[in-house]
Amino acid sequence: MTTEVIGLSDVGRIGRIWAGLANGSDEPYFLSWGWIEHWIGSLPDRDSVSLVVVLKNAEPVAAFFIGRSRVVRHNILTGRGLFLNASGNPVVDSLCLEYNGILGGESLSCPEFTGILESLQWKWDEFFFPALDRSAMPGTCMDSINPSCRLIVERDVPSYYVDLEMVRQSEDFNSLLSKSTRQNVVRSYKAYQQKGPVVLECASTLDRALEIYDELVVLHQKAWRARGEPGAFASDFFEGFHRGLLRKRFDSGEMQLAKVSAGDEVIGCLYNFVYKGKVFFYQSGINYTSNKVRPGFVSLIEAIKYNAALGHSVFDFLGGAVDYKKSLGTHSNRLTWVKLQKRHMRYAVENRLREIKHLLERKAGEA
Numbered sequence: 001m002t003t004e005v006i007g008l009s010d011v012g013r014i015g016r017i018w019a020g021l022a023n024g025s026d027e028p029y030f031l032s033w034g035w036i037e038h039w040i041g042s043l044p045d046r047d048s049v050s051l052v053v054v055l056k057n058a059e060p061v062a063a064f065f066i067g068r069s070r071v072v073r074h075n076i077l078t079g080r081g082l083f084l085n086a087s088g089n090p091v092v093d094s095l096c097l098e099y100n101g102i103l104g105g106e107s108l109s110c111p112e113f114t115g116i117l118e119s120l121q122w123k124w125d126e127f128f129f130p131a132l133d134r135s136a137m138p139g140t141c142m143d144s145i146n147p148s149c150r151l152i153v154e155r156d157v158p159s160y161y162v163d164l165e166m167v168r169q170s171e172d173f174n175s176l177l178s179k180s181t182r183q184n185v186v187r188s189y190k191a192y193q194q195k196g197p198v199v200l201e202c203a204s205t206l207d208r209a210l211e212i213y214d215e216l217v218v219l220h221q222k223a224w225r226a227r228g229e230p231g232a233f234a235s236d237f238f239e240g241f242h243r244g245l246l247r248k249r250f251d252s253g254e255m256q257l258a259k260v261s262a263g264d265e266v267i268g269c270l271y272n273f274v275y276k277g278k279v280f281f282y283q284s285g286i287n288y289t290s291n292k293v294r295p296g297f298v299s300l301i302e303a304i305k306y307n308a309a310l311g312h313s314v315f316d317f318l319g320g321a322v323d324y325k326k327s328l329g330t331h332s333n334r335l336t337w338v339k340l341q342k343r344h345m346r347y348a349v350e351n352r353l354r355e356i357k358h359l360l361e362r363k364a365g366e367a
Contacts, residue, residue, distance in 0.1 A: 003116055004053045008046040011037070017053055017060050021104040028099035028133070029275040031085070034249045036065075042092070042241050049087055054108065054116060062104035068122055077346060079125030084138075086130055091237050098131045098159070098280075098318050098335060105137030113138050114145050125347075127340040131319060134334040142338050150347070155337040160329030161316040167308035173301060181327040185301065188293040196263025200302040206250045209257040213246060216257070216269035219285025232283065242271070242283075258306070260299040265289075268299030277313040279303075296324055304328070 006014060018033050029035055043049060048069060054062040069088025071081035085100050086093045102108065108116075117127070127149075132139035142151065167173050174182045192198050203209035217233045224231030233239045249255055256272040256279065266287050273280040281303070286296045304315050317325040319335040326332075341347050 001112060001115070002055045003119060004055060005121065006051040006053060008040050008043070008049055008051070011040060014040070014051050017051070017063055018103065021060060021063055025104065025106075026276065027101075027103055028278070029254065029273040029280050030097050030099055031101065031103055032254070032275055034252060034254050035245070035273075038241070038245050038248055039095070042237075042244070043087060044089065044092070045087070052116070052120070054104070056107075060104070061107045062102050064102045064105075066120070066122070071126055073350070077350060079344075079347075080123055081126045081128060082120070082122060082124040083128045084130070084132075086128065088128070091235065093130070094232075094235055094238055095241060096131075096318075099133040099136075099333075100129065100131045100139075101133050101136040102138060108137055110138075110141035110144050113141065117145065125342050125344060129336075129338045129340075132336045132338060134336055139336060142336070145340065148343070149340040150343055150351075152339050152341055152351075153336060154339060157319045157321050157335055158326070158332040159316065159319045159335050160325040160332045161314050162304050162328065163330045164304070164308040164312050164315055166330055167304060173305055173308075176330060178327065181297075184294050185297055188295070188298050191290075191293045192262035192265070192267060192298060195265050196261075198260065198262045198267070198298060198302065200306050201259045201261070202306065203250075203257040203259075206247065209246060209250050209255065210243075212257040212259050212269050213243065213271065215259065215266070216271055216283065216285035219266070219269060219287055220283065223286060223288055226288075256307075258299075258303055260302045267295045270299055270303050272303065272307075274307075274312070277311075279307045279312050279315045281315065281317050297328070300324070300328055 008014070015033060015037060018036060022033060040046065049065055049067045051063060051065055053060050065085045067083035067087040069081050069083065071079050071088070081088050086097060129138065129142065132142065134140065138145060166176060170176055174185060177185065189198060203212050217239065221231040221233055246255055246257075254273060254275055256270070256274050258270045258272070260267040260270070268284055268286040270281065271283040273282055281300070284296065284299065286299060288295060307315055317329060
């Protein structure tokens with residue numbers, strides 16, 4: 001087994017390799033060529049990211065991107081960082097890649113991947129693996145990748161999803177919900193139906209999709225600013241990336257912009273990815289008007305029923321232990337943010353100080 005490193009200037013070759021490996025695989029939308037190609041084109045520093053291709057008998061069997069960046073913490077602690085399918089630039093990585101992994105990773109064993117990491121040409125102090133799908137390589141073997149390094153789990157969250165076949169088999173989606181959630185949903189629908197039928201409109205043209213996208217951004221920013229937070233679309237890079245992605249990929253059927261309304265009142269707007277029979281709920285703009293209704297629940301339930309009717313297999317809420325995701329989901333996966341850290345003294349001191357801080361915070365909370 002050998003590896004080849006390809007710079008991002010050769011996008012045509014990268015696309016052919018990536019498309020060949022994706023043919024017949026079950027990669028998530030965040031590893032689709034549509035997303036990857038646009039991500040490559042949006043990088044402000046393309047020289048700091050490369051494609052690593054794994055070869056067996058001179059044929060590509062797996063591939064992943066490596067970003068390289070100087071990591072600075074506490075203004076004094078610096079190190080060389082490598083990033084799996086990410087850039088290491090916080091602005092770019094705010095795109096929130098999820099279900100991260102290796103394209104074609106099912107062809108690799110844990111020892112083989114460990115060997116690949118050890119053979120990489122770049123020196124590093126920390127290796128970051130954001131949002132790993134724990135059911136796919138390398139998420140399935142992170143604990144055994146490199147015993148000479150310290151493995152730190154920075155975050156581990158459920159990714160709730162709805163099995164849409166269960167929705168199709170049920171007479172009413174509400175029957176899949178808990179009693180308390182069902183009561184909230186029924187009460188919300190009754191309140192909205194006084195204004196008119198609850199309907200979902202899914203954009204059928206790019207122009208209409210962009211109109212719904214604009215409305216979503218306004219609602220999203222309004223809600224987050226009311227909480228004292230900037231909101232995802234406050235970032236010019238984030239907003240521009242998704243507007244560009246929508247323009248490039250809408251006609252491929254990968255983008256779903258939906259608006260849910262009751263009469264003249266907008267309940268919410270949803271931005272989903274649709275790929276290989278799976279729907280990934282990515283962002284929303286919800287019209288919060290009263291504590292007596294749950295506009296987010298109503299918007300998502302309409303989208304779930306809509307996609308079940310289209311024959312899709314999964315409606316995935318993506319990562320986060322958020323109440324509404326747990327309440328509406330029928331199953332869950334796990335996503336983990338992990339880093340491998342060389343056993344340098346500066347990191348040992350940092351980790352010990354962090355442990356002491358957490359201990360003191362825990363004691364203060366118990367007092």
